[in-house]
Amino acid sequence: MRYIFRILILGNSDLSLPYVSTALNEIGKDKETYVKWNREIHILENVCELEIDVITSLTANFDEIIPSVDGILYFMNPLDEEQRELFNIILEIFKKIKRDIPTVLMYNNEDGILSKSTIELLEESWIKYPDFEAFVNLHPKDFRQALHCLASAMISGDKPLNLENAWLRFPILIMQANFYYNQKNFFEAAKAIKKAAFISNVFNKEEYYIISEQAAYLYSQLNLFLEAAKILDKVNEKKANEYKRLYAETMIREGNKLFNKGDYEFSARQYENAAQWSLIELKDKDLIIKSFRLAINSWISACRVENAFTILERLPHEQIKQTLEDLIEKVLSAADYLVSIGNLEAAREQLYISIHTYQREGLFEAMERFTHKLADILIKILQKNIQHEETYDAKRTYDEIENLWEAFNVQKVDLDESLEEIIRQFLHKHDFGMATYLLNELNSLELKKKLTEYSSEIEDRIKILRRKDLQMDLRTGDETIRSFRQVEIMIIENINNTKLEKAEQFSKKNNHIKAAKYLELHSEYLTNIGEKRLADQILCEAMNILLEANQLEELFNLYLKIETEEIQKDYLLFVFSSLIDSFKDISTLYGYEKVEDLLEKANLVYRDQMLYEKSQELSKLFINIIKSEALNAIEVGKNRSSIIYAVDLIKKAKNIANAYLEDYEPDFDELNKAISELYIEMEDLSSALSYLDKIEDKFYKKQVYNKLSATEEEKIASRAKEIETTLKKKSLQERLSIIEKKSQDARLDKEIEFRQRRGLKRAYFKEALNFLENENYQNAVEIYENTVDKLNELRKYYLAA
Numbered sequence: 001m002r003y004i005f006r007i008l009i010l011g012n013s014d015l016s017l018p019y020v021s022t023a024l025n026e027i028g029k030d031k032e033t034y035v036k037w038n039r040e041i042h043i044l045e046n047v048c049e050l051e052i053d054v055i056t057s058l059t060a061n062f063d064e065i066i067p068s069v070d071g072i073l074y075f076m077n078p079l080d081e082e083q084r085e086l087f088n089i090i091l092e093i094f095k096k097i098k099r100d101i102p103t104v105l106m107y108n109n110e111d112g113i114l115s116k117s118t119i120e121l122l123e124e125s126w127i128k129y130p131d132f133e134a135f136v137n138l139h140p141k142d143f144r145q146a147l148h149c150l151a152s153a154m155i156s157g158d159k160p161l162n163l164e165n166a167w168l169r170f171p172i173l174i175m176q177a178n179f180y181y182n183q184k185n186f187f188e189a190a191k192a193i194k195k196a197a198f199i200s201n202v203f204n205k206e207e208y209y210i211i212s213e214q215a216a217y218l219y220s221q222l223n224l225f226l227e228a229a230k231i232l233d234k235v236n237e238k239k240a241n242e243y244k245r246l247y248a249e250t251m252i253r254e255g256n257k258l259f260n261k262g263d264y265e266f267s268a269r270q271y272e273n274a275a276q277w278s279l280i281e282l283k284d285k286d287l288i289i290k291s292f293r294l295a296i297n298s299w300i301s302a303c304r305v306e307n308a309f310t311i312l313e314r315l316p317h318e319q320i321k322q323t324l325e326d327l328i329e330k331v332l333s334a335a336d337y338l339v340s341i342g343n344l345e346a347a348r349e350q351l352y353i354s355i356h357t358y359q360r361e362g363l364f365e366a367m368e369r370f371t372h373k374l375a376d377i378l379i380k381i382l383q384k385n386i387q388h389e390e391t392y393d394a395k396r397t398y399d400e401i402e403n404l405w406e407a408f409n410v411q412k413v414d415l416d417e418s419l420e421e422i423i424r425q426f427l428h429k430h431d432f433g434m435a436t437y438l439l440n441e442l443n444s445l446e447l448k449k450k451l452t453e454y455s456s457e458i459e460d461r462i463k464i465l466r467r468k469d470l471q472m473d474l475r476t477g478d479e480t481i482r483s484f485r486q487v488e489i490m491i492i493e494n495i496n497n498t499k500l501e502k503a504e505q506f507s508k509k510n511n512h513i514k515a516a517k518y519l520e521l522h523s524e525y526l527t528n529i530g531e532k533r534l535a536d537q538i539l540c541e542a543m544n545i546l547l548e549a550n551q552l553e554e555l556f557n558l559y560l561k562i563e564t565e566e567i568q569k570d571y572l573l574f575v576f577s578s579l580i581d582s583f584k585d586i587s588t589l590y591g592y593e594k595v596e597d598l599l600e601k602a603n604l605v606y607r608d609q610m611l612y613e614k615s616q617e618l619s620k621l622f623i624n625i626i627k628s629e630a631l632n633a634i635e636v637g638k639n640r641s642s643i644i645y646a647v648d649l650i651k652k653a654k655n656i657a658n659a660y661l662e663d664y665e666p667d668f669d670e671l672n673k674a675i676s677e678l679y680i681e682m683e684d685l686s687s688a689l690s691y692l693d694k695i696e697d698k699f700y701k702k703q704v705y706n707k708l709s710a711t712e713e714e715k716i717a718s719r720a721k722e723i724e725t726t727l728k729k730k731s732l733q734e735r736l737s738i739i740e741k742k743s744q745d746a747r748l749d750k751e752i753e754f755r756q757r758r759g760l761k762r763a764y765f766k767e768a769l770n771f772l773e774n775e776n777y778q779n780a781v782e783i784y785e786n787t788v789d790k791l792n793e794l795r796k797y798y799l800a801a
Contacts, residue, residue, distance in 0.1 A: 002047045005154050007147075008065065009054040010090060011075035012083055015110050017054050019075065023143035024052075033057040041147055048151045066093055071150045072103040078121055079114060102153035102160050104146055105134040113137050122165065126172050130192065133160035161195065170200070190219045190227070216243065223250055241282065248278045248287055252294065259298055268298035272311065289315060293323060300327060303334045305350045309357045321361055328366045335373055344381045348374065355408075371408040375401065382418055391425040395434060398422065398441075416444050423451050427458045492531060496522075500541060512549035516542040520558060527563075536567045547575060550582050550589075552598045556605065569609045576614055583621060592629035599625070603660065619660040626653040627671060634674045640682070643675055669697040676704045680711050 009016050017035060021027055028035035037052040055065070066072070074090070076083040094101065107114060107121055114121065118136040125134035133153075135146050145164070153160040161169075173192045180189035197211040216239070219227040225247035229240045251274035258267035275291030278284055292311050299308035308327075312320055331354050338347035351374040358367040378401045385394035398415070405412050419438055426435040435455055442448045499522045506515035519542035526535035539558050546555040562568050579602065587595045599622045606615040630646035637645070650668055657666050672694045679688035688708055695701045771780035 001045070002049070003151075003155060004049045004051075005070040005151065006051045006053065006068070007071045007073060007150065008069040009052065009073045009075065010062075011087070011106070012077065012110075013054060013056045015077070015108055016073075016075035016106075017056060019106075019108065019140055020052065020054055020143070023140035028052075028054065033060045039147070041144065041151060043148060043151050043155060046155055048155070050147065050151070062090065062093055063096075066090075066101070067097050067099075069101065071154050072101055073106055073146060073150065074103060075106045075108060077109050077114070078107050078124075079109075079116060100131065100159070102150055103132045104150050104160050105129070105132050106138065106146065107134060107136045108138070122169075123172060126169055127176070130176060130188070131159050133162050135162065158198075159191075159195065161198070169195075186221050187224075190224070194219075194227075213239075220246070225250060244281050245284065245287070248274050248282060248284075248291070251277065252291060255294060255298070259294075259301070264298045264302035265304065268295045268302060268304075268307065271295035271298060275314075289319060296323065296327070297330070300330045300334055303338055303346060303350060305331060305334065305357075306353050309353060312357070321363065324358060324361055324363055325366065328369065332369065332373060335377070339377060339380070344377055344384065347377050348381065351377065368408070371404065371410050375404055375410050375413075378404065379413065379415070379418075382415070386418060386421045386425070389425060391422060391429060391431075391434075394418075394422050394425075395438070398438075414443060416442055416447055420447060420451065424454075427455055430458075430462055432459060492526070492534060496534065496538065499538070503541070503545065507545050507548070510549075512545050512551060513554065515545050516551070516554060516558065519545070520561075523561070532563050533567070536562045536564045540567065540571050543571070544575070547578055547582060550586055552579075552582060552586065552602075556598070556601050559605065569611070572606060572609055572611060572614070576617075580617070580621060583618075583625075587625050587628070592625060595625060607660075616661055616664075619656050620664075622656055623653045623666050626650075626656075627666070627668070630671050631674055634671075634678055638678060638681070643678060646671065646675060669695050669700050673697075673700045673704055677707060680704075680708055683711070683715065685711065685715075 009020060020035075020037065024037050024039065026037065028037045031053075034053045034055050034057070037054075039050045039052060041048050041050065053069075074087065076087055078084065094103070105125055107125075114137055121136045122134055125132065133149055135149075138146060145162070149160050149162050173195050177189045177192040180186070180192060193211060193214050197214075200207055200211055216227075216229075219225070220243060225243045229243035229247060251270055255267045255270035255274065258264075258270060271291050271294040275288050275295060278287045278291060282288075292315055296308040296311050299305065299311070312323060315323060331350070335347045335351055338344070338350065351370050355367055355370045355374065358364075358370065378397060382394055382397045382401065385391075385397055398419070401415070404410055419442055423435045423438050426432075426438070432455065435451075439448055439451055439455075442451070499519060503515040503519050506512070506518060519538050523535040523538040523542070526532070526538060539562050543555045543558050546552070546558070559568070559571070562571070583595055583599060583602075586598070599618060603615055603618050603622070606612075606618060626649050630649040633642045633645050633649075636642070650671060653666055653668075657664055672691045676688045676691040676695070679685070679691065685708060688704075692701065692704050692708065695704060767783055769780075771777070771783065
């Protein structure tokens with residue numbers, strides 16, 4: 001099994017902190033008042049995940065920390081008086097805790113090994129603190145021993161015990177048990193004997209069985225039969241079962257005491273616990289049935305029959321009917337008791353549950369008694385409702401009585417008097433529907449007639465009063481609404497003025513976007529409170545701020561939020577001239593791309609409001625801006641791409657004119673002139689001529705034509721000069737080719753002669769070279785002369801030379 005435990009390390013932190021760091025071979029995480037480690041250890045088949053916390057601050061709240069942990073390791077030097085005093089203070093906190101926390105004492109010294117004998121320290125600790133275990137001079141590498149000892153105790157719930165020196169503790173435990181026994185302190189004696197029995201079992205001592213029975217006996221003297229049974233479970237099963245039975249009977253006796261005190265709920269729970277425990281541990285049928293029947297009896301005495309009948313299902317089937325028959329008078333008495341203390345609703349619920357249970361088991365005679373009792377209680381509830389003028393509750397109670405009469409064939413009772421009171425209450429509440437319904441339930445015709453006439457009188461009186469109240473309410477309401485509206489308008493105007501002043505301050509600091517957003521949020525608030533017209537007016541103020549800053553994209557986004565059509569149209573007319581100026585400024589400052597989408601959006605907005613004349617002016621402005629962009633592109637680019645871009649812009653301008661302008665033909669002569677001149681500069685005369693034909697202005701046309709003619713003449717002259725240059729170049733190339741050919745032939749002859757010379761070297765020159773090496777110059781000269789003569793005869797003059 002896997003366990004998660006938190007271990008607290010107290011005492012001298014100057015001693016414990018370095019000790020634990022060394023033992024765990026790790027520096028812990030600093031958490032201000034403590035240092036934390038996490039470790040996992042194995043105890044037999046169990047896995048323990050440990051959180052180890054070393055307290056480093058004396059200001060820590062020990063009263064709060066200590067009760068929340070699972071185990072404690074306390075580091076101290078037992079020879080240091082100051083540390084012992086601190087331990088005694090902490091010990092007082094331990095005593096206040098209602099549960100036992102497994103604790104191990106770690107006796108160490110900062111300067112080395114303690115000067116006192118280990119056995120003496122252990123004996124002193126075991127005698128003085130019998131519930132604690134102690135380790136003396138434990139080396140950090142053996143720290144896992146202390147963790148194992150503490151974790152084993154936390155798993156088992158027993159006191160810590162170090163098995164390595166448990167044999168030393170055995171005689172001390174026997175001595176302590178005898179001492180406590182003589183002092184009549186059987187509980188401490190039993191604890192000491194129990195631990196001694198455990199040690200004797202670990203070391204396989206023969207006296208294990210005797211000591212175990214002694215421990216069980218001591219626990220039994222304290223009526224702790226369950227502890228006694230646990231000790232003898234593996235020693236003497238028969239005797240263990242006897243103690244278990246005594247434990248169950250003790251639980252029943254405790255239940256009896258509670259029952260006699262009148263604490264029926266707690267006694268019932270005690271009996272149930274006894275029955276459940278017996279069912280699991282003893283399997284004693286008689287004891288289980290006895291406990292359950294006592295629990296049922298107690299629950300009914302507590303007027304909680306639903307709990308009693310839930311337990312009833314756990315009894316053997318043959319016992320259920322008999323038990324129910326035995327409980328009839330008890331259930332009726334419980335109902336009478338609830339009625340006597342005025343808790344009629346609880347009595348009703350108890351009887352409904354009883355009727356359901358007895359009907360299911362087929363006990364109809366008992367069920368009939370319950371239904372008669374229930375009818376009497378419902379009538380009392382009805383009278384109570386009438387008395388407290390709980391009219392609608394009275395109606396529901398009457399319906400309940402009717403259903404009970406019909407469902408269980410209970411003898412009916414004349415309730416006309418009660419019905420009369422209910423009907424009158426409904427009439428006073430002006431609920432004529434309910435009153436009419438109940439009139440039909442009356443048995444007396446005379447009473448029915450009397451109440452019908454009374455109902456008519458009440459209804460006529462109410463109609464007159466309602467008419468007067470309505471007229472008065474209308475007058476009062478109208479005046480109230482008018483006064484409220486006037487005050488509301490004043491408040492809104494004050495708020496609007498404050499918001500506008502704040503927005504103006506933002507604008508003065510050039511925070512136009514922030515100012516507009518500020519007013520937009522205020523308009524949303526006005527819309528939410530139903531002031532749509534005022535909200536639209538505030539939006540117009542926000543758009544004026546944006547228009548002033550040439551923020552037209554945000555302006556049109558805000559415009560779409562205006563809901564009042566009249567304000568939409570009036571605003572467009574009001575700002576038209578400013579809008580035109582803003583478009584011109586944006587076009588000049590930021591160029592065509594910035595203004596293109598804005599103009600298209602503006603055109604759509606104006607046409608949507610059927611302001612066609614303004615739309616045409618915007619279209620003409622758009623065309624002029626397009627023409628300026630096209631001219632600028634040609635002047636800056638001066639390449640074919642700029643011409644293509646300009647042509648596309650011309651097409652766009654024509655589309656705008658065709659779509660939005662009637663009988664209007666844009667003038668593109670200046671553009672066509674610029675395109676034609678650029679083609680002339682690029683020497684694309686055919687394209688230049690095509691755009692020349694599109695120019696309608698005669699002056700522009702003549703200028704371009706003259707430029708085209710001059711360029712063409714220059715081109716013809718340039719071509720002639722180019723041909724002449726080409727012919728001259730061709731002649732020079734031919735002469736160069738002849739020279740290169742002769743050079744190549746000469747180079748080839750030289751190579752042939754060189755190869756011949758190398759071939760003739762051996763025949764003509766070898767002998768002369770030998771004479772030269774031997775410094776016989778006269779003979780060498782004679783041989784060279786003979787060789788020259790031979791070469792001349794062969795006409796190899798070059799070689800002869």
